Amino acid sequence: MLKKIIENTIFIALIIILGISVSPALPFKNIPRTYVVVSGSMETTIKTGSIVLTKPVNPKEIKVGDIVAFTSPSNSKDVILHRIFGIKSESPLRFSTKGDNNNSPDAWDLMDVGILGKQVYAVPYIGHIAAFVRKPLGFGLIIVLPALLFIIFQILNIKKYIKEEIDKQVKSKTIPLMFFFLSMFSVSSLFFTTFALAKLTSTATVSGTIFSTKDFAPPVTILDSIPPNTNTSPLTITYTSDDSDIDHVDLCYYFNDGIVENCSPNFDFNFPKGQGTYYFFTRATDMAGNIEDPDINPTNATIYDITPPTTNYVVNTGSTSFSGLSLLSENNWTIIGNGQSLADNSFQLGIGDSDSIDYLIQRLLLPQNLSSSLTFSYNYSSDDISEYDNLSVGVSTINSIFPIFSFGGTGTTDWQTISRSLLQWAGQTIDIYFKLTNTDPTYLTTTILKDINVSPLDLRTGDTTPAEFLATDLGVGIDTSPAPTDISIGDTQINISFIDLATNIESEHSISIVTLPPVVLNKISSSTVTIYNNTDSAVDLSTYSLDVGTTTILSGTIPSFTSQDISLTVGTTSVGLLNNSFIVDSTTFEPLSIAIWQRQSDGLGPWTRINAPMSFDLQSRLSQSKITFNVSGLGTTLANMNYEILYTEGIIPRQIAGTILPHTIDSNGTASRDFFLGTCSSGSCTPASGIGSSFVVTFSGTTKTFILN
Amino acid sequence: MKRIILSVLVIAMAIGITTGAAFALFSPTATVSGVTFSTGNASLLVSGTDSGYTDNWGTILDFTNMYPSDTVFQTQNMYLRNASTSNIALNVFMKLASADTWNTPEIDALEFQVIDTTDDYTDGWHTLRDWNTTGYPITKVGNAIANLTNRRFTVNSRLPATYHTTKDYMVGLKHVATSELVENEVSSKSVTNVNFTLTGTQN
Numbered sequence: 080m081l082k083k084i085i086e087n088t089i090f091i092a093l094i095i096i097l098g099i100s101v102s103p104a105l106p107f108k109n110i111p112r113t114y115v116v117v118s119g120s121m122e123t124t125i126k127t128g129s130i131v132l133t134k135p136v137n138p139k140e141i142k143v144g145d146i147v148a149f150t151s152p153s154n155s156k157d158v159i160l161h162r163i164f165g166i167k168s169e170s171p172l173r174f175s176t177k178g179d180n181n182n183s184p185d186a187w188d189l190m191d192v193g194i195l196g197k198q199v200y201a202v203p204y205i206g207h208i209a210a211f212v213r214k215p216l217g218f219g220l221i222i223v224l225p226a227l228l229f230i231i232f233q234i235l236n237i238k239k240y241i242k243e244e245i246d247k248q249v250k251s252k253t254i255p256l257m258f259f260f261l262s263m264f265s266v267s268s269l270f271f272t273t274f275a276l277a278k279l280t281s282t283a284t285v286s287g288t289i290f291s292t293k294d295f296a297p298p299v300t301i302l303d304s305i306p307p308n309t310n311t312s313p314l315t316i317t318y319t320s321d322d323s324d325i326d327h328v329d330l331c332y333y334f335n336d337g338i339v340e341n342c343s344p345n346f347d348f349n350f351p352k353g354q355g356t357y358y359f360f361t362r363a364t365d366m367a368g369n370i371e372d373p374d375i376n377p378t379n380a381t382i383y384d385i386t387p388p389t390t391n392y393v394v395n396t397g398s399t400s401f402s403g404l405s406l407l408s409e410n411n412w413t414i415i416g417n418g419q420s421l422a423d424n425s426f427q428l429g430i431g432d433s434d435s436i437d438y439l440i441q442r443l444l445l446p447q448n449l450s451s452s453l454t455f456s457y458n459y460s461s462d463d464i465s466e467y468d469n470l471s472v473g474v475s476t477i478n479s480i481f482p483i484f485s486f487g488g489t490g491t492t493d494w495q496t497i498s499r500s501l502l503q504w505a506g507q508t509i510d511i512y513f514k515l516t517n518t519d520p521t522y523l524t525t526t527i528l529k530d531i532n533v534s535p536l537d538l539r540t541g542d543t544t545p546a547e548f549l550a551t552d553l554g555v556g557i558d559t560s561p562a563p564t565d566i567s568i569g570d571t572q573i574n575i576s577f578i579d580l581a582t583n584i585e586s587e588h589s590i591s592i593v594t595l596p597p598v599v600l601n602k603i604s605s606s607t608v609t610i611y612n613n614t615d616s617a618v619d620l621s622t623y624s625l626d627v628g629t630t631t632i633l634s635g636t637i638p639s640f641t642s643q644d645i646s647l648t649v650g651t652t653s654v655g656l657l658n659n660s661f662i663v664d665s666t667t668f669e670p671l672s673i674a675i676w677q678r679q680s681d682g683l684g685p686w687t688r689i690n691a692p693m694s695f696d697l698q699s700r701l702s703q704s705k706i707t708f709n710v711s712g713l714g715t716t717l718a719n720m721n722y723e724i725l726y727t728e729g730i731i732p733r734q735i736a737g738t739i740l741p742h743t744i745d746s747n748g749t750a751s752r753d754f755f756l757g758t759c760s761s762g763s764c765t766p767a768s769g770i771g772s773s774f775v776v777t778f779s780g781t782t783k784t785f786i787l788n
Numbered sequence: 789m790k791r792i793i794l795s796v797l798v799i800a801m802a803i804g805i806t807t808g809a810a811f812a813l814f815s816p817t818a819t820v821s822g823v824t825f826s827t828g829n830a831s832l833l834v835s836g837t838d839s840g841y842t843d844n845w846g847t848i849l850d851f852t853n854m855y856p857s858d859t860v861f862q863t864q865n866m867y868l869r870n871a872s873t874s875n876i877a878l879n880v881f882m883k884l885a886s887a888d889t890w891n892t893p894e895i896d897a898l899e900f901q902v903i904d905t906t907d908d909y910t911d912g913w914h915t916l917r918d919w920n921t922t923g924y925p926i927t928k929v930g931n932a933i934a935n936l937t938n939r940r941f942t943v944n945s946r947l948p949a950t951y952h953t954t955k956d957y958m959v960g961l962k963h964v965a966t967s968e969l970v971e972n973e974v975s976s977k978s979v980t981n982v983n984f985t986l987t988g989t990q991n
Contacts, residue, residue: 118990
């Protein structure tokens with residue numbers, strides 16, 4: 080009987096162990112399970128060592144406060160039993176959990192799929208058995224001892240079987256076999272026993288931490304707009320900034336395209352490098368010492384220009400004028416040194432390297448009272464390593480040399496066009512020279528010159544002529560130009576002032592002009608007024624009249640560049656020439672009883688009083704092997720101004736011939752020429768010997784013989 | 789006679805199964821080990837030095853004057869103590885709980901890292917935003933802080949060098965190269981009164 084009780088007790092115990100052990104390990108989710116609670120974070124609700132029974136639960140039905148078993152989010156091998164502390168999010172469904180005995184929620188978020196079941200019942204202490212079985216003593220008591228008992232019973236059974244084998248008795252064998260299989264299941268189930276951890280947690284807090292970045296960002300300043308051109312100094316420059324803690328800001332600049340940076344805290348900029356282009360930027364330093372990496376924008380530049388433009392070229396746009404006519408002759412250039420004529424009437428100076436100075440020269444007579452100007456283009460190139468070489472352009476007169484332009488240095492220029500007024504030399508014979516200096520023959524310096532032109536303003540025709548003026552500006556360029564001006568007959572000067580883009584105003588200056596009608600007064604005597612056609616075509620005189628106190632209407636035509644005498648009695652001290660009743664030329668003079676009044680045939684030049692008729696003589700200075708030819712009473716209307724002097728040297732006839740040029744005639748109508756009788760070579764002269772005393776002089780068709788001693 | 793043989797076989801099998809179970813449970817290489825029941829309570833304490841442990845360390849963990857660099861960062865010590873009354877080891881999870889000034893872009897720029905000095909374990913650099921939204925373990929699985937022991941961690945913070953941008957660099961008016969320029973947006977910013985929660989969980 081006792082044996083039966085023992086057997087049944089072990090039987091029931093094994094079934095319970097089987098149930099407890101196997102349920103969580105079964106591969107089905109929707110069955111009740113049991114877990115052994117091995118730690119104390121759910122105390123005192125669930126004591127350590129309890130066995131909890133869970134049932135499957137739809138996660139959506141879980142409420143705050145439910146105790147659930149779930150797979151540990153931090154270690155999938157662990158099963159945790161904690162209370163739902165809160166629902167963190169509905170979709171996806173997430174919970175926070177907390178052990179009743181813990182001071183804070185668990186660190187993890189519990190996903191709905193991790194939930195194994197909801198606790199429905201907890202039996203304290205029984206779990207200790209499941210744990211106990213894992214210890215040697217527990218294993219001995221719970222597994223080995225029943226197994227030993229079972230084995231003993233079996234041995235007893237064998238003993239009985241042997242006896243029954245003898246007795247042939249038959250007895251039930253069901254129970255021992257059932258024991259065997261139950262034991263087998265139970266023991267094997269121990270491998271799958273699941274322990275739920277009610278994990279203990281503790282929270283500590285680290286509070287009040289500060290993370291901060293220092294002010295490592297350089298400040299940013301932006302220049303306000305700068306005028307592209309200015310003549311204002313100091314120029315006040317301003318900037319804006321995004322940084323509130325700027326310590327100081329420097330204004331920096333590059334001059335022209337240099338790379339030398341100049342900085343100063345002074346924003347009233349006084350252009351220390353003088354005229355030129357200044358590229359500005361700002362460099363700020365903030366209180367933390369960060370220095371701005373400046374935003375260098377080449378558009379933040381201004382051209383400082385305090386040089387006004389200069390007007391030096393007058394363009395007459397009148398279609399019938401002589402403007403643009405070059406007074407230079409293409410074939411009259413003299414080249415000294417290494418130079419050559421190129422195609423298109425251009426010249427090159429500085430070919431090869433043997434000569435140090437090369438010249439291109441032409442002599443010309445500038446018209447009197449006309450505003451002539453020189454224009455030319457040059458292309459300069461120097462291989463020299465130092466800036467010694469240069470191109471110099473100027474005017475050379477008998478008395479002096481006037482440089483009017485020079486350019487030098489190393490490198491190569493593009494084509495540059497230069498224009499200079501020659502007004503101050505009007506009426507003079509000058510040499511235009513181009514001079515290229517090469518100081519070191521090792522390095523080639525060369526210049527090509529082209530489009531060399533000397534053109535006068537010449538208003539010979541028309542009553543009114545529009546004229547346009549060109550100015551050059553060394554700096555930023557011309558902003559406003561005076562409108563084309565109408566030059567009327569009788570005007571003597573025009574005032575011009577240009578303004579450049581930096582608002583520099585050219586100081587007003589005047590250009591003297593001479594305006595001439597087609598027909599001018601040329602010579603006045605008491606009985607004759609001579610007029611002259613100043614144009615290249617015949618002029619119909621029917622609209623002209625002369626006012627000599629009484630009016631004489633003219634008729635017929637006057638051929639081109641020809642004088643014509645009008646016989647009449649000049650009874651007043653003024654004469655006017657009228658065209659369509661407008662006075663186009665006039666003059667006043669002293670009474671004409673003893674003199675005539677005359678000026679150059681083209682109407683230019685002063686009126687000259689001529690007291691006597693034209694005469695000439697020859698003075699002897701033979702002691703110096705010289706003679707002097709004097710002419711008085713000269714008027715420019717003489718058709719023939721040629722002279723010829725014939726004499727003998729021994730038996731050899733000699734001749735001196737030439738022309739009295741109008742500009743060599745002084746205001747009294749006299750001119751003189753000195754002649755040396757001999758030969759000159761290289762500056763030393765040898766007087767001729769055996770000069771005859773008879774000199775035959777012919778001037779303007781009149782011949783006289785002089786005997787000189 | 790059959791039953792006798794059968795019983796002997798059953799005895800042999802019972803001995804075998806029992807022995808096998810014992811071997812499986814107690815062999816040194818067993819995957820299923822003994823279970824320890826843990827009573828008492830967990831306690832995780834923190835300090836900036838290896839003394840004066842507290843559960844709320846009003847810290848001197850100040851990371852100031854940071855500037856963009858991957859290699860230069862600020863580092864400080866943090867000590868944790870497992871003062872549990874239960875014989876348990878603690879795995880520690882750290883999370884940024886709150887802060888007073890919490891603004892972009894600096895919270896997405898500033899990075900924080902905790903290194904366990906016992907095994908140089910770290911989950912890596914994470915932004916303050918990530919420390920807030922996610923949190924990271926600061927002890928490695930298998931290296932929990934044993935009961936009644938202290939452990940030193942280094943905590944680091946940095947502003948990654950990617951917060952540099954570049955601009956053209958000029959010498960005079962000539963473009964020379966591209967230089968580094970720091971991004972202004974995260975300059976002179978601070979995240980103050982940042983509170984971290986350290987959760988020690990029984991291993």
